[in-house]
Amino acid sequence: MLLGDVSVTLAAEMWYNLGLPEREHPMLCPYCEAAISTVQLNNLSVHAGRTEWVGVGYSCPICMKILSVGIDPIAIKTDIVDEILAALRKQ
Numbered sequence: 744m745l746l747g748d749v750s751v752t753l754a755a756e757m758w759y760n761l762g763l764p765e766r767e768h769p770m771l772c773p774y775c776e777a778a779i780s781t782v783q784l785n786n787l788s789v790h791a792g793r794t795e796w797v798g799v800g801y802s803c804p805i806c807m808k809i810l811s812v813g814i815d816p817i818a819i820k821t822d823i824v825d826e827i828l829a830a831l832r833k834q
């Protein structure tokens with residue numbers, strides 16, 4: 744499942760949910776040190792031997808350097824649901 748490139752607002756919502764004032768926002772890019780309130784989300788493939796997963800990369804919207812990479816949780820959820828449904832249909 745590919746999501747395409749989207750901009751995700753993370754820090755502002757997390758900060759709001761914690762009830763902390765926005766002026767104390769500590770999110771600084773570790774590379775360019777810009778204060779950021781969004782990250783750029785990009786799809787990428789994650790390979791481990793012959794296995795391939797849909798992955799996501801989170802980049803600074805200013806310098807575009809990668810802040811984090813992981814397996815796409817939505818794709819994992821979809822795969823698990825598909826496998827469970829396929830197993831139930833075999834019964």
Ligand SMILES: [Zn+2]
Nearest residue numbers: 772775803806
């Ligand atoms: Zn940056």
